[in-house]
Amino acid sequence: MDPADFYTGIVAELYGPLKSFSQAPEPYAAFIQQVGMPALELGCGDGDPLLELRRRGLEVEGVDSSADMLERLRRRADDQGIHATVFHQRMEALNLPRRYRAIFLAGPTFNLLPDDATALAALRGIRAHLAGDGIALVPLFTPAPTPSEQIRRVSTAAASDGAELRVSVVAEQRDETARRQTTLLRYERHHGSDSSVVERPWILHWYTRDQFEKLATTAGLAVTAVTDPDGKPAPASVTDVLHYRLQAT
Ligand SMILES: C[S@@+](CC[C@H](N)C(=O)[O-])C[C@H]1O[C@@H](n2cnc3c(N)ncnc32)[C@H](O)[C@@H]1O
Numbered sequence: 001m002d003p004a005d006f007y008t009g010i011v012a013e014l015y016g017p018l019k020s021f022s023q024a025p026e027p028y029a030a031f032i033q034q035v036g037m038p039a040l041e042l043g044c045g046d047g048d049p050l051l052e053l054r055r056r057g058l059e060v061e062g063v064d065s066s067a068d069m070l071e072r073l074r075r076r077a078d079d080q081g082i083h084a085t086v087f088h089q090r091m092e093a094l095n096l097p098r099r100y101r102a103i104f105l106a107g108p109t110f111n112l113l114p115d116d117a118t119a120l121a122a123l124r125g126i127r128a129h130l131a132g133d134g135i136a137l138v139p140l141f142t143p144a145p146t147p148s149e150q151i152r153r154v155s156t157a158a159a160s161d162g163a164e165l166r167v168s169v170v171a172e173q174r175d176e177t178a179r180r181q182t183t184l185l186r187y188e189r190h191h192g193s194d195s196s197v198v199e200r201p202w203i204l205h206w207y208t209r210d211q212f213e214k215l216a217t218t219a220g221l222a223v224t225a226v227t228d229p230d231g232k233p234a235p236a237s238v239t240d241v242l243h244y245r246l247q248a249t
Helices: 010-018 026-035 050-055 067-080 116-129 209-218
Strands: 039-042 060-064 086-088 100-104 130-140 154-158 164-175 180-191 194-205 221-227 242-248
Touching: 010 067, 010 154, 010 164, 010 180, 010 194, 026 050, 026 100, 026 130, 039 050, 039 116, 050 060, 050 067, 060 067, 067 086, 100 116, 116 130, 116 209, 116 221, 116 242, 209 221, 209 242
Parallel strands: 039 060, 039 100, 060 086, 100 130
Antiparallel strands: 130 242, 154 164, 164 180, 180 194, 221 242
16 A cells, blocks of 8 residues: 555554554644745644644644545544645645744654655755745654564553454564564554455655755755754754754755
């Protein structure tokens, strides 16, 4: 399957109930307040943190490649009485009517782009949608292999209709040369005698700092800062999530 379609169908349905944590809105609220509006979240999914940012009165729009995730976002927005403008597009084929002072991803969603060519297309899209002195924020990390004792371990959650939801890692392949890890995930939904089971490859692709800076330069962007998520300067060796700030050259 196309990696941009991973979060569809049963995966979108189980995403909210099975997710272990939500991205904190604070770093993104601070970023928008510092660099200005309008702002755009790429890979906004079912609305974290976009809905909280909207609730705080920030002018933020969203983009996601999954119609199913956006449908869930719209339902949550309606339930909370929040107005949100979102677009069903891929970030590597961005074509929006506005330009933004702030463009960001919340958490390392950019690592879902499966190769350098797709990442370059996304960076070119970001460049084209930044207002003159706008700034982009791209969190990136280098994933660790799934520990062997976690392979086949099942996480469960209950759906609102009482169904049992399960997710587990079936197998994993890691290619250090291509900088790509493919984790085969199994999603299950069991309700009485009804069961659905789907297995999907979840791809993560990563970069050294140098490799990412070169892609950015090719896209007409310059890396102006690399920090930890709290905005503190990050040493080059850090393998946790790093926040890259980009500006048009
Ligand atoms: C891990 S989820 C994060 C969603 C949300 N920001 C959150 O923290 O709950 C990643 C989202 O990125 C979207 N996505 C993946 N590849 C994409 C692409 N190429 N273009 C746009 N969105 C993409 C997925 O559909 C999914 O909704």
